[in-house]
Amino acid sequence: MDPTDERWQRADEILDAALDLPLGERSTFLDRSSGGDAELRALVERLLAGAETDASAFTPGGALRGPLWDDLAGDEDALSGATLGRYRILREVGRGGMAVVYLAERADGQFRQQVAVKVLKRGLDTDEVVRRFDQERQILALARHPGLARLLDGGVEPGGRPYFVMEYVEGRPIDQHCDDERLAVPDRLRLFLQVARAVEAAHRNLVVHRDIKPSNILITADGHAKLLDFGIAKLLDPGAAQLTRTVARLMTPAYASPEQVRGEPVTTASDVYQLGLLLYLLLAGRFPYSVGGGAGAAARAIAADEPTRPSTAATGPAERGVPPGQEPRPAEAVARARATSPKRLRRALSGDLDTIVLTALRKEPERRYGSVAQLIDDVERHLAGRPVSARPDTLVYRTGKLVRRHAAAAVTAAGALALVVALTVGYTLELARQRDRARLAALRSTQVSDFLRGLFEVAAPTRSLGEQITARQLLDRGAARIDGELAGQPEIQADLMTLMGDVYRELALYDEAQALSGRAVALRRRFPGEDGLELAAALHHFARALADRAEHAAARRLYEEALALRERALGPDHADVARTLGGLGRVLAAQGEFPAALRHQERALAVLEASLGPRHSEVGLALKDLGALLAEGLDSPDARPRLERAVEILTASHGPDHPHVAEARVHLGKALSSFGHHDAARLQYESALPVLERSYGSAHPVLANVLHTLGNLLIVPGLERKDPDGAIAYFRRALAIREAALGPLNPEVGDTLDGLGRAFRLKGDRESSRTYLERSLALTEAALGPEHVDLATTLFHLASVYQETGLPQQALRLYERALRIREKVYGPEHESFTLPLYNMARIERGLGNPAACEAHLRRILGLHAGAENEHGLAMIYIDLGRCLTDQGRLEEAEKHVSRFTAEGIEPETRRRAREAMAEIEKAR
């Protein structure tokens, strides 16, 4: 019934008028106004009846009664008391930026074991993050050491969020323990060594902790140190393509290492620094710098201030070097906590210990201890009275770069770029040589920068520049020249670094972009420019570079700083303020802070619209970001109109083949399909595909994701015309890419194999379907372990193929396995059991085991006890009736089936009920 139908409108008018009339007059009125159209009259009559009944289904506020919300409540607050896999949650014990931690115990009564369960926060459970979380868990499980809290288990809770289970450690933070017990220096050193050895073990497994601080180190009742919380630990596997991004949690700024603060690559040397910081705290009871006064000041102190020697600090005034979150303590109190006097403490710390700590705390990672093992070695030497290896000025070999950069995008604009770089660098150097102040100022003006940037954006044909040099080389050369030739012109240096940092970004050379942008900021802090705007610009660009590398916490701080400067100088309605708001919004979204992200991006959009006009391409980009947030972060239908507008605007300004348009379409596709508009979603993905292929190349996993999604969309349930052949083609392409790029043992490969299995089944080719599903099964189990929900899904698929190809026993076994996995993950009762149980029931009946059939069906009914509308379970009841008939329990059977033969039951259901009744009669 189409409401735009004329009949609808007519009926509505009649209805409206009829409602005004007293009951007695309605009939005649209807006769008159329907003008002989019997159908119309009947419709209005029905409508009238509907309008007047106080149908309980439509009670005001009726949407939300009943046990509907258990699933919604499968979140932070309501997990207490719930069962996750083998464990029962007791209560929440902690909450971080990314996850919530609960105390739990084993629910199966097997052992009295208390554990900590850490669940990823709602909103951070996108497919990508979940997969990443899972991979991290697998790798962390390998880094076993008595000093590391053991990882026990993991899974996905009913709401879809990943969790993992760790040993529950009860104890005091290490600094508190040492002070409470009045441990002397040697004892503190020994405890420190425990921690250092645990970190070393993690490093051996290629995991950098990144957040070593006293609250993350607990000392248990028996005096053992346990290092917790690998929440933002980073994987360093050079073999794995870092194509998905880690979501970083907010770090405590005071404990950040200089390179973390500068946004440079983080390596094992960061952990060395943090161990040095820990040692400093344990020995001297102080912090090496003043870190009060906000994140910005703390960051600057960490990056630039030289630490006070521990021996000096320990005996210094109470207000200097107060550790974060603590009260100032006079030197006497510090010494007392170390079972000594200030003078003796200073003597104990000066010399080797001072040197060891300061070496670990060096600003340049390559000048610290080369590894934790070396730090451990020196501490042990000191304890043994032997000379230490660290020298105040020792240069240690640098650690290698362990973070991969993305593949440089094809430099199609190489010519233009080369031109820009040459222009920029040449022009600037020329000016600098002339020391022409006026023209220097001109160069620094935004007009010139814009002009140069604009040159880059124009896709110019390649021009030969006399020699075959790549843009990359030009840039590198330029960067070197900036250093050398412009040493005396810090402001120009800063501008050029910012500019070139951006260019590196465009080329996807993120390491270089970050390094240059960071240096620009450092320079600009000394020369902030009028109203600090130049500094703000540098901060903004640096923050962007950091955000590209998923260093969200650092990016956020910088954006906030830039925002404050820009708002103050430009007022709230300036486009630059909007740009920084947008950047900040993106970072907040990446951190899962959706309400704040939403506010920022809404504001950014409003300002951009007002200042640039509603059709400006930047407005399009802002709409794209906002739409993505609404779709993926908030699961809100408001995403769709935003993204549609984004596509429209971006197409108008960049043409339909631009990567921005493609990205917007991909977001729109996701938004559409999550609301069931699969056909529309498909169109979006199909449009985006060729563009993405051009920008990312035909071997990039991003392309594979789109291909895989398209495969699914062609065979989604409920589609009128499914296209298994098309799906197979898409899946095949996705498979090829994934196998090549992610390795043949990656769960995503398993996912695509599963897709192929499904597609072939729909096509009717059960042989091929089996082959692919079996492959998927083997791979998925190898990649995700034997108890993963995705494995259960594939088991289910394969089981149903077996069921169809006359292999009932095998099918049963697989259904049972799938069921057991789901029981493990979701607990003893969950609606995802329904379909496996139903199919098992059918098989059992076919094998002549009606009792088993009955048991399964009853279990299904038990799952949905309390469901308000029993008609939804009609098929179950009818089949139950059949099973009972088979067992000769005809009275019972009739009771269940007869209900559905009545009038008003949906025809198909009624038909089946009647058939079942017929069987009952026959049996009599």
Place this chain on the structure above:
Amino acid sequence: MVKGDVTELLLAYRQGDREAFDRLVPMVYDDLRRIARRQLGRGNPDGVLDTTSLVHESYLKLVDGGRVDWQDRAHFLGVAARAMRQVVIAYARRRGAAKRGGGSRQTTLDEGHHIAIDSQAEWLLALDAALERLGGNNPRLARVVECRFFAGLSEEETATALGVSLRTAQRDWMRARAWLQEELRS
């Protein structure tokens, strides 16, 4: 959450700025979700949600009461009603996913489609679809349903929220119910 933004948008909406409505809804949506979860967590075995109090709590939290009058408040409730509908429907959709087993792998083999598992969730989805069709032709009817059914607003609150007379609101509710039942039956 800074009250300023929501309050300002609300005032703008009241002045007739349609876009303000669109921008408000997601903000309120997120807030409602969280309040709902909290309400459910507090030892609530029947899982009954007091939508009226929920919507009012959101109002108290998001809107600066000193700057708005009772009519603005009613308008807010109208926004909250739309957001509430989204919350409910989002939930219903997630139940569908739960039926298929969760995880990141999709199931496109769905022979169980004739088994209506969570009939309530499915009914809600059908209602939402019907509402969308209804709203295409007569947006006010859809809004009335949002106000009365999804947010539990009273007749008076609904009338004020939508800027119509009480009689119109009552009549619209009757008509909307009539049409929805017709739509859902087929």
